[in-house]
Amino acid sequence: MATVLAIETSCDETAAAIVKNREALSSVIASQIATHRQYGGVVPEVASRQHVETVNDAIARALQDSHLSWADIDGVAATCAPGLVGALLVGLTAAKTLATVRNKPFLGVHHLEGHIYATYLSEPSLQPPFLCLLVSGGHTSLIHVKDCGIYETLGQTRDDAAGEAFDKVARLLQLGYPGGPAIDRLAKSGNPQAFPLPEGNISLPARGGYHPYDSSFSGLKTAVLRLVQKLQQERENLPVSDIAASFQETVARSLTRRAIACALDLGLDTIAVGGGVAANSGLRKHLQAAAADHNLRVLFPPLKFCTDNAAMIACAAADHLNRGHISPLTLGGQSRLAITGVMQLYR
Numbered sequence: 001m002a003t004v005l006a007i008e009t010s011c012d013e014t015a016a017a018i019v020k021n022r023e024a025l026s027s028v029i030a031s032q033i034a035t036h037r038q039y040g041g042v043v044p045e046v047a048s049r050q051h052v053e054t055v056n057d058a059i060a061r062a063l064q065d066s067h068l069s070w071a072d073i074d075g076v077a078a079t080c081a082p083g084l085v086g087a088l089l090v091g092l093t094a095a096k097t098l099a100t101v102r103n104k105p106f107l108g109v110h111h112l113e114g115h116i117y118a119t120y121l122s123e124p125s126l127q128p129p130f131l132c133l134l135v136s137g138g139h140t141s142l143i144h145v146k147d148c149g150i151y152e153t154l155g156q157t158r159d160d161a162a163g164e165a166f167d168k169v170a171r172l173l174q175l176g177y178p179g180g181p182a183i184d185r186l187a188k189s190g191n192p193q194a195f196p197l198p199e200g201n202i203s204l205p206a207r208g209g210y211h212p213y214d215s216s217f218s219g220l221k222t223a224v225l226r227l228v229q230k231l232q233q234e235r236e237n238l239p240v241s242d243i244a245a246s247f248q249e250t251v252a253r254s255l256t257r258r259a260i261a262c263a264l265d266l267g268l269d270t271i272a273v274g275g276g277v278a279a280n281s282g283l284r285k286h287l288q289a290a291a292a293d294h295n296l297r298v299l300f301p302p303l304k305f306c307t308d309n310a311a312m313i314a315c316a317a318a319d320h321l322n323r324g325h326i327s328p329l330t331l332g333g334q335s336r337l338a339i340t341g342v343m344q345l346y347r
């Protein structure tokens with residue numbers, strides 16, 4: 001029954017949270033979106049500096065909101081990979097320092113494992129095995145969750161991640177950063193059938209081996225670019241809502257098709273969705289309907305646990321700590337680390 005304080009600084013949110021097993025007692029998120037918006041995307045050095053300025057306050061607030069004291073905390077964790085190394089180092093250094101000063105075990109957590117654990121926060125009785133559809137700004141993966149720390153990646157994107165595609169198309173439509181929420185909002189007033197777009201043709205054997213659960217979004221992105229160029233020549237006003245709705249519909253259909261096929265092929269009856277794109281209303285609608293047709297259970301974390309937060313990191317760390325997994329204080333930040341490598345973070 002571990003209670004863990006965790007820090008998440010892998011990208012553009014400075015977050016701290018306290019989780020007791022699978023219950024979030026507090027979750028503080030200081031978003032840097034307003035800072036990075038002026039640059040049209042995350043500037044790594046700016047992110048690191050802002051994490052330094054904000055992290056102590058986030059930790060203090062997380063403790064205060066939980067109504068716990070340091071005596072109640074069993075371990076201190078931080079995201080250690082994958083992410084922006086300079087940004088990861090801020091959270092890691094804070095967590096290691098607190099662990100040392102307070103004499104608690106330290107745990108590094110894989111960011112994607114955190115996104116998987118977000119589902120447990122709202123569904124504490126969930127047990128592996130299940131399928132996780134992980135759709136974030138950097139990843140589009142279908143992961144077979146076998147146990148704590150034991151994962152198999154069944155499908156990935158061959159090019160852009162789903163969230164990256166949302167962000168790039170939003171930039172094309174001049175909707176600002178981050179693109180996903182802006183497209184989601186606009187799509188509500190658009191016609192999703194207005195413009196037929198390609199789903200990403202990976203039904204053909206691709207170089208390096210054909211994989212039916214892999215996705216591809218760069219072709220779709222280019223198709224939207226061509227559509228915008230064509231419409232700009234033909235019309236005075238771009239039908240932005242219809243383009244957003246058609247794009248979102250295509251991404252939702254493509255992700256749904258692969259997730260359902262993968263769950264059915266593996267005989268898994270539950271699909272847990274994680275990552276920022278799990279907040280997308282089009283994906284939620286499509287996947288829920290398709291899952292119901294196939295008698296599958298689909299679980300979406302509440303919106304506050306879909307995008308980056310520290311509660312999901314604390315939840316993963318609590319499960320590892322319950323099993324006696326502890327990281328060495330020499331653990332560094334890594335920009336890339338496959339989720340299959342999670343157990344190398346613990347001794």
Ligand code: KG4
Pocket residue numbers: 011135136137138139162163164166167178179180181184275276277278279280281306307308
């Ligand atoms: O998981 P996340 O917060 O950070 C990463 O680990 O990448 O995901 C951020 C991504 C961004 O690309 C953002 O545009 C996308 O999630 N996103 C959405 C929505 N909310 C956030 N995409 C589609 N619809 C949304 N409602």
Ligand code: ZN
Pocket residue numbers: 111115136137275276307308
């Ligand atoms: Zn994330």
